Amino acid sequence: MTDETERGPLVSEQPEPTTPAHPSGAAAGTETVRGGTSILQIENLTLKFGGLTALDDVSFEIREGEILGLIGPNGAGKTTCFNAVTGVYRPTSGDILFEGRSIVGRKKHQITQLGIARTFQNIRLFPAMTALENVLVGADAQHRTGMLSALFRLPRHRREEEQGHALAMDLLRFMGIHRKADELAANLSYGDQRRLEIARAMATGPRLICLDEPAAGFNPAEKVELMELIRKVRDRGFTVLLIEHDMKLVMGVTDRIVVLEFGRKIAEGAPAEIRDNPAVIAAYLGVDEEDAS
Numbered sequence: 001m002t003d004e005t006e007r008g009p010l011v012s013e014q015p016e017p018t019t020p021a022h023p024s025g026a027a028a029g030t031e032t033v034r035g036g037t038s039i040l041q042i043e044n045l046t047l048k049f050g051g052l053t054a055l056d057d058v059s060f061e062i063r064e065g066e067i068l069g070l071i072g073p074n075g076a077g078k079t080t081c082f083n084a085v086t087g088v089y090r091p092t093s094g095d096i097l098f099e100g101r102s103i104v105g106r107k108k109h110q111i112t113q114l115g116i117a118r119t120f121q122n123i124r125l126f127p128a129m130t131a132l133e134n135v136l137v138g139a140d141a142q143h144r145t146g147m148l149s150a151l152f153r154l155p156r157h158r159r160e161e162e163q164g165h166a167l168a169m170d171l172l173r174f175m176g177i178h179r180k181a182d183e184l185a186a187n188l189s190y191g192d193q194r195r196l197e198i199a200r201a202m203a204t205g206p207r208l209i210c211l212d213e214p215a216a217g218f219n220p221a222e223k224v225e226l227m228e229l230i231r232k233v234r235d236r237g238f239t240v241l242l243i244e245h246d247m248k249l250v251m252g253v254t255d256r257i258v259v260l261e262f263g264r265k266i267a268e269g270a271p272a273e274i275r276d277n278p279a280v281i282a283a284y285l286g287v288d289e290e291d292a293s
């Protein structure tokens with residue numbers, strides 16, 4: 001739905017309400033945990049917008065520690081899939097299991113607390129907040145102390161604040177933008193805003209991080225840099241689900257790729273298999289050169 005070169009405006013978004021994350025990320029309650037090394041299972045996912053079937057019986061899994069690419073021509077259903085995983089849309093049918101339990105019907109902030117974070121096609125930062133403050137908003141999702149300890153500035157709360165600050169600075173450094181910590185998000189370059197979005201997503205302490213076209217609007221050199229960065233994100237212990245239009249980037253950085261077309265999964269496999277898959281080649285014929293490169 002978006003032009004790859006589109007540089008989305010900063011859109012202010014209210015922070016999600018934050019309550020304590022589950023310390024271990026393990027299932028609270030008695031649900032049975034299914035699936036070995038699979039961290040996310042999409043099972044027969046169908047999502048309809050009125051008469052339009054955006055996702056049609058899609059199934060795939062993401063394994064812990066991998067970088068999985070989700071690709072497909074414009075309108076194939078990639079973002080809809082992200083939105084279903086992150087609680088923006090409720091599937092019409094099918095299931096989504098995160099670490100073995102269904103997350104269908106959970107609210108966005110609950111899904112964040114369970115350990116799934118995302119970035120957006122069109123950058124969404126708090127433009128009037130500094131880079132550091134934007135990341136601190138993400139880090140807040142990990143806080144365990146409540147309103148009272150914050151109000152009375154109890155030692156535990158102060159400790160958490162310090163830890164949050166240290167984590168935020170560490171993430172800004174990791175993304176190479178620590179020198180911009182005190183600059184307003186609105187004043188950062190486009191590339192730094194994209195990096196800041198990833199830092200903020202990482203600050204929520206996710207185990208799965210979903211990146212929606214992180215290279216949109218990047219020049220070739222920035223794309224190469226981003227590829228390195230995505231690998232570093234994975235090496236830091238995150239599992240990565242990546243929507244990306246740039247084929248070179250996708251082929252160069254992912255372990256496996258799932259291909260959607262008109263809401264259906266048409267292929268799944270290692271990058272080399274996907275590159276040679278006739279159905280994938282056919283799906284991409286007729287799209288602009290940039291997409292097919």
Ligand SMILES: Nc1ncnc2c1ncn2[C@@H]1O[C@H](COP(=O)(O)OP(=O)(O)OP(=O)(O)O)[C@@H](O)[C@H]1O
Binds near residue numbers: 049075077
């Ligand atoms: N909120 C919505 N209401 C109605 N239709 C929608 C909505 N969101 C997406 N769609 C439709 O669902 C289909 C899949 O859209 P989606 O944005 O998921 O595709 P995509 O693969 O992410 O495309 P792109 O690469 O262009 O971003 C499209 O036909 C789109 O028009």
